[in-house]
Amino acid sequence: MLAISQLYKTYRQASEPSLSGLTIDFPGNIIAGLLGPNGAGKTTTISILCGLVKADSGSVKVLGYDIAEDKEEIKKRIGVVPQSIALYPTLTVTENLEYIGKLYGLTNAAIRQKTGRYLHLFGLEKSAHKAIRHFSGGMKRRANIIAALLHEPRLLILDEPTAGVDVQSRNMILQFLKEYHGQGHSILYTSHLLEEAQQLCNEIAIIDHGKLVVKGNPAELMEKNQCSSLEQVFLHLTGYTVRD
Amino acid sequence: MRKIIATLINEFRLFRKDLAGVALLFLMPLVLTIIMALIQDAPFREYQDIRFDVLWVNKDNGRLAEKMKDGLMSIPQFRLVSSYENKPLDEIKARELVQSGTFKIAIIVPEGITAEVVNSANQVANDMGKRLGAAGKLPERETRSANLEIYFDPVTKQAMKLSLLNALDKQLTKVQAEMIMGRLSDRMNSAGGDSSPSPEFDLQQKMQAVSIKEFSADRQSKVNLNTNSVQHNVPAWAIFGLFFIIIPIAGNTIREREEGSLMRIRLIPGSYFSILFGRLSFYVLLGVAQFYGMLLAGWAILPKLGLPHLYMGQAPLTLLVTAMVIAITATAYGVCIGALFQTPNQALPFGAISIVILSAIGGIWVPVEILPAGLQQLAKVSPLHWALDAINTIFLRNGGLPAVWTNLAILLGFSAVFVTIAGLVESGRQQ
Known part of the structure; x- marks a missing residue:
């Protein structure tokens, strides 16, 4: 699914590197969790995987395609749910999805069919013609996920998809992700909610200071570090110091 | 697409x-x-088709003032105003109206200005007559300075002032030239020669032998627009x-x-x-x-x-x-x-x-x-x-x-x- 090797990135005007030789391999069709404290390099890693940011050096392969050579092929096969609500707030959810669907080259019929299906699935069909700016936080998060699903990506990348949402919305999102994975799709997921990651992910990589700290499945990691929860493993490996 | x-x-x-x-x-x-x-x-419009009200005070009542008045009245941009509130204008009132901004321009024709132009014309005629060997002499005296007085409202734009001054200068030159020609004609006549203008001799027409006419630089244009x-x-x-x-x-x-x-x-x-x-x-x-x-x-x-x-x-x-x-x-x-x-x-x-x-x-x-x-x-x-x-x-x-x-x-x-x-x-x- 994903192979990252010796990835380096220092932003212009930044005093410290964001990634310092990050190497992670997530093979097969899995739900992978990319965890780390603030400033660990999670968003930079995702931005490089999506082709939004260029790495200084290193190699990245997504679904077998090299990001340096086949960026467009990767973009066709991945769906990205960014941390921010990347939708037009003054447009309705239907208008947003229609535009995104057309940019992905979907036919009008396909857009209508998928929009109807996902709006129903995520409980937004009654708000189909309501402007995004009038949505609650949970509704916005759900609409944000639908926008990444219209072209049925093989790999769904989610950057903190449940941040700031109510319990019901979070439950709906997590249920959907499990079902989507069950349909043969891969998922890469970042979150600060470690309990959620523990429930959802087959494989977890904890990164800090732009490097891999540890990787494995949640049960193995807890056993290896003699911890009762993933949160304890996380604190044990990344420390108790508050990060900015 | x-x-x-x-x-x-x-x-x-x-x-x-x-x-x-x-x-x-x-x-x-x-x-x-x-x-x-x-x-x-x-x-x-100030530079095009706007009309200026010009206060006109004639203290001279001679030919120069009359000819200047006729000349200025023939220019579409100027409208001469000789009275205000049904009273003939005098110099003091005209200056007061300009200073208060009620009118933009006042022209005062001082007393004796026609006599001064006539004297100047006689001098020219006598000089030319002498060169041509004509006998006799028109009356002349020493030249005294005489000025046509113009008053502008202080807020009047420079371009507007220049426009009026040019028009006045043109009129003054024309009237002076006409008077010199007339005196010269009198001088030659008094010398015994038949130098009186023929009936068909039109000085105005002769002086406009060469005039200015505006054309469009674009000769093919159907419209000439400013x-x-x-x-x-x-x-x-x-x-x-x-x-x-x-x-x-x-x-x-x-x-x-x-x-x-x-x-x-x-x-x-x-x-x-x-x-x-x-x-x-x-x-x-x-x-x-x-x-x-x-x-x-x-x-x-x-x-x-x-x-x-x-x-x-x-x-x-x-x-x-x-x-x-x-x-x-x-x-x-x-x-x-x-x-x-x-x-x-x-x-x-x-x-x-x-x-x-x-x-x-x-x-x-x-x-x-x-x-x-x-x-x-x-x-x-x-x-x-x-x-x-x-x-x-x-x-x-x-x-x-x-x-x-x-x-x-x-x-x-x-x-x-x-x-x-x-x-x-x-x-x-x-x-």
Whole structure:
């Protein structure tokens, strides 16, 4: 699914590197969790995987395609749910999805069919013609996920998809992700909610200071570090110091 | 192509959601254009068909004053006023009316000025007669200084003063020449020769043997048009209004970046260029529609307010191409402003004020021709100057595409620079 090797990135005007030789391999069709404290390099890693940011050096392969050579092929096969609500707030959810669907080259019929299906699935069909700016936080998060699903990506990348949402919305999102994975799709997921990651992910990589700290499945990691929860493993490996 | 059309529709939807913004974008420049054309009508007419009331106080009552009066009354721009509130004007009252600003100009013809011109004419006639060997002599005395007194309201513009002084000088010269010719004729007559003018000898006609007549430099033109308030203000403020399209463009660009919708678009496979092209196309079409709306106001609304209607030249296709190129430049500038600044609070004041500055130096407020030489050179750095010059070439010089292609190339050059800056800033922001 994903192979990252010796990835380096220092932003212009930044005093410290964001990634310092990050190497992670997530093979097969899995739900992978990319965890780390603030400033660990999670968003930079995702931005490089999506082709939004260029790495200084290193190699990245997504679904077998090299990001340096086949960026467009990767973009066709991945769906990205960014941390921010990347939708037009003054447009309705239907208008947003229609535009995104057309940019992905979907036919009008396909857009209508998928929009109807996902709006129903995520409980937004009654708000189909309501402007995004009038949505609650949970509704916005759900609409944000639908926008990444219209072209049925093989790999769904989610950057903190449940941040700031109510319990019901979070439950709906997590249920959907499990079902989507069950349909043969891969998922890469970042979150600060470690309990959620523990429930959802087959494989977890904890990164800090732009490097891999540890990787494995949640049960193995807890056993290896003699911890009762993933949160304890996380604190044990990344420390108790508050990060900015 | 599908992406371009989808983006055009999306931009239209986004635009439609802000109906107040749409109304302001169209209505405010329209109101501005109409008001500026009305306000600037008088200053423009000052040099053309406006009539000046000129106070006329004749203390001389001789031939010079009468001839000058006849001469000035024959000039359409002047209306001589000899009485005020049913009372004949005197020197003190005339000066008082000018000083108070009630009238702009007063001419006082002093007592004895005709005698002075006659004396001067006699001197010339005697001198010429002597050279020609004629006997006798007309009465003459030493020359005394005599001045036609002119008073201007202190707020009178220099151009208006010069215009009046030139007209007076011309009349004075003409009257003096006529009197000299008359005295010379008398002198030769008194010497015994038959030098009296023949009945068909018309001095006025002889003195106008060579005159001035204005022609259009464009001999093929069907229309010979001078600029006026409408011809200057409508295209000038239409261009100004069109450039204000940078406000929604820059605002939307920054908001998209802040809200994340720009990121969504950049995650989509395929060239971002087609999406950018679709977006810019929408604003170019919007700008062209706005521009033609302003021209329509000049053509249809302003005549109803007592102003001349806008003449739009003889090259409608060239006008359309020019409007599109101006809209492309304005749109590119908006994209550049949107890229350069981080927040709407930074971009919008800068964008608006920069348009005001570029319009001021570009000849939108007042024609570049009357700016100081240094500012005329500075005008060349303003895209609004090249835009207005192109429109003036089409409207006033009846120019077609060959006449404006340099302007269009320069405007497209500006556009390329703006888009390049935006591209460099955006790519730098991602690194």
